[in-house]
Amino acid sequence: MKAVDVSNVSKRYFLRKEVMRSLKSTVLGLLTGKRIREDLWALKDVSFSLEPGETVGVIGANGAGKSTLLGIIAGTITPTSGSVHVEGRMSTLLELGAGFHPDLTGRENVFLNGSILGLSKKYIEERFSDIVHFAGLSEFIDVPVKHYSSGMYVRLGFAVAVEVDPDVLLVDEVLAVGDEEFRKKCMNKMASFQKAGKTILVVSHDLEAVKKICHKVILLGEGSIVDLGDPAKVVEEYVRLGLEQQDNVVKREWGTKEAVISGVTFCNEAGEETSRFTSGQSIVIRIAYKCRRRIDDPIFGFGITDYQGRLCYGSNTIIENVPISHIEGEGEVRLVIDSSPILRGKYYLSFSLHSRDHRTNYHRLDNVHSIWITSDTKREGFIRLVSAWREGR
């Protein structure tokens, strides 16, 4: 008997484009039966199961569908298709202090939160002093929680939540909160749940913690299971893909569009189209353009940005002294980055087509394209410098 059985679960969200919504368009939409909306599949055909007593971690980038998956198992979100079966009593630590009311005191909130989690009043009364002690809030328990610091809030939420005695426990991101001492308490609590034979499904960004406590790890990427298995192996794959980074770049496309960059393709030294490169290889970028009229003295430019949005390098045809007299119709330019010194990571590329005086931007693609660079050397950092060691003076 599986403790948790998830079979072919998919979840679709409709993203309504708020910008486009007006009374007129809504009424028109209702009349014509057309709705302005976009489908987003948060989960696509996800299946897996948990054996009783197993601890399984779920990792993945933001928006990969981790929380949706947990919500569906918890029963707060209804799947579009597929089904979930949970054997035994289930408890969730989806959010610490969900349902805390800021105006109520710590004491009142403990009872309220406890009953949301399904604990009886009698049980909480018995355990009350332990809960308060565990949270370390003895002096503040009769103060409204709006006066609590965020750390105190979370500690009280956790102290109540761990009082549950389920067969299956769902945990979302709660290991990553609080100070070092509190994190240690959390890890101990998880360990004692494991010892008690509970089945645990835990979502976390804390890869070290996941490696340490999980028997198995699921890697989610854009709503599907990318990898499932041995924690160390899956975490390594995740890091190798560079998915753990939280990108901080703004993607934008703009310009007058008198001439547009109609296509960008990345090729390796062998001429194959790819977006993954090895450090030291050359990168060939073919930039296709299309003009609506003849453009005199155009400039092509490009820039490389790291995932934090920092510009690493930028140049254009005028800086490199390759003037182009005019462009017309369709055509292509080529940009070659010889033996790229970038060591590893995900990089965003921006391209521009603008007038010589920089006044008119015909077309700009800011951070729209991205490439992955990996390296097999042990050298640290993100750029390779030509360096040499010598002994003595």
Next chain:
Amino acid sequence: MPKARIGELIARRELIWNLVLRSLRIRYKGSALGFLWTLLNPLMMMLIYWLFISILRFEVPLSHLLTGVIFWQFVAMCTSDAVRSVSGFPNLVKKAYFPRIILPLSMVIANLINFALSIVVLAVILFLLKLFAQAAVDFSFLWMLPFVMAIQFCLVLGIALLISSANVFFRDIEHIVGVVLQALFFLTPIIYPLSFVRERISGFKSGGVLLSIYLLNPMASLVTLFRKAFLGRELFAGGGFLPPEPAFYISLGLSLVMLFAGVRVFGKLEPYFADHL
């Protein structure tokens, strides 16, 4: 509602009670008089209506006015609280599992408790009016009160379920509710007794039909019965126990239909709450 759902509600009765306590506590949290406001509020309101009557020489007896206003207070507070009882707590809906029906249900129960307390105040005031102002107060039908309140509870809970679930998808509902409540206040014999309508309408050619339509509003029947519980035999012309129009009884049945509809609609929409909050 399937049996399993009712069983789940019974199993979560402590949660219901805790949410009731929460809404009662936060209503007067931070005010110096605290829970006393539950009694002071209806008192103040009755005082305002007394002034209104004495200054404007409004020809409705004070006892009729007070019973109507206390009745309406419950309906109005309940609906305006209930409309946001789901959409106002996205965290609870998204992050914790329990039957969602508990959210509007606990809101209605909390208001019912407030209602019961204001009825006590009302009874005391009416008794004093009878003693010192020879008001037409007669408590001999007070036994009707629990029945009236039970039907009223069904009606209000039905409305609460409908508007709280619909408001998750269309936030327009909370604005519409305010307007509709205002209109119903005048379309229901709150600040005037039912006998007024009966007299005015009898002048029309198809008066009987008009009166029936008027009485199809369940609140009109309920407030009339609520008055009867406090004002007794003088309420209906001719000394009859209850009004003769069938519409009067149909509308009581409509309250139960409303509850049934509310439970059905809420159950249908419940699975999609988390997607829209």
